[in-house]
Amino acid sequence: MDLGARDAFVSQLVYGTFGRYALSQLGKLQQAARLAEHRTLVLEWLRQDPTLTLDALAGRLAAATAIDAPTSHDAQARARDYVKQLYHSMHDQGLLVRSDLETLRAFAVSEDARGFELPRELRPKNAYNLLRLIGSAIAWLRTGVPSLRVEGAVREELLAVKRGEVALDEVLRRAESRIPELEDARRSTKLPRFPDVARADALLRRLRQETARRWIGGQPGAFGADAPPLPPVSEEEST
Numbered sequence: 701m702d703l704g705a706r707d708a709f710v711s712q713l714v715y716g717t718f719g720r721y722a723l724s725q726l727g728k729l730q731q732a733a734r735l736a737e738h739r740t741l742v743l744e745w746l747r748q749d750p751t752l753t754l755d756a757l758a759g760r761l762a763a764a765t766a767i768d769a770p771t772s773h774d775a776q777a778r779a780r781d782y783v784k785q786l787y788h789s790m791h792d793q794g795l796l797v798r799s800d801l802e803t804l805r806a807f808a809v810s811e812d813a814r815g816f817e818l819p820r821e822l823r824p825k826n827a828y829n830l831l832r833l834i835g836s837a838i839a840w841l842r843t844g845v846p847s848l849r850v851e852g853a854v855r856e857e858l859l860a861v862k863r864g865e866v867a868l869d870e871v872l873r874r875a876e877s878r879i880p881e882l883e884d885a886r887r888s889t890k891l892p893r894f895p896d897v898a899r900a901d902a903l904l905r906r907l908r909q910e911t912a913r914r915w916i917g918g919q920p921g922a923f924g925a926d927a928p929p930l931p932p933v934s935e936e937e938s939t
């Protein structure tokens with residue numbers, strides 16, 4: 701058709717589609733990693749001493765994870781909320797029959813607590829996608845051209861992440877380190893602020909006309925004689 705019109709669809713909105721989405725995924729992965737760390741620590745402490753109270757667990761957690769808070773009292777309050785969030789979350793996942801500390805204690809000393817897999821959101825594929833999204837956003841904003849191929853050292857780095865050979869903490873550190881680069885690419889991009897709606901609309905109209913012409917004329921090809929039959933219209937759709 702008209703590949704020269706591809707740039708009509710591209711604009712600085714790429715930052716939102718790729719960059720801002722990647723940043724939201726980074727936040728979710730950081731939170732999931734923090735909760736996974738808390739879960740591991742709390743279950744191990746309860747396995748060693750099932751009599752630990754909520755306050756005792758919160759004190760240990762605040763000290764072990766260096767929770768960022770204005771005061772030590774605030775840090776312990778946040779740690780207490782994290783422990784509560786842990787057993788609420790495990791209950792929601794069907795791992796605990798009740799959402800309370802007593803049930804969490806019972807789970808911690810059971811065999812079920814030893815066979816945990818990583819939460820779905822912490823699997824290597826998601827970490828790989830995060831780094832690739834950020835890299836794609838930076839490259840597109842800088843060059844104005846989408847890059848679908850990754851080569852050289854960057855490709856090897858991404859494959860190592862995808863194979864699970866890079867610790868999640870390191871992946872998150874690398875992702876965070878590229879945020880200033882992403883923001884700089886957004887500020888200095890030569891891409892137009894918005895897509896060229898008029899050119900895009902004209903192209904889409906030509907595509908529809910050409911598709912209709914081929915189908916009506918019975919020309920060979922996927923948009924002509926070889927096009928699949930139209931789906932039947934149901935009574936609900938026609939009303």
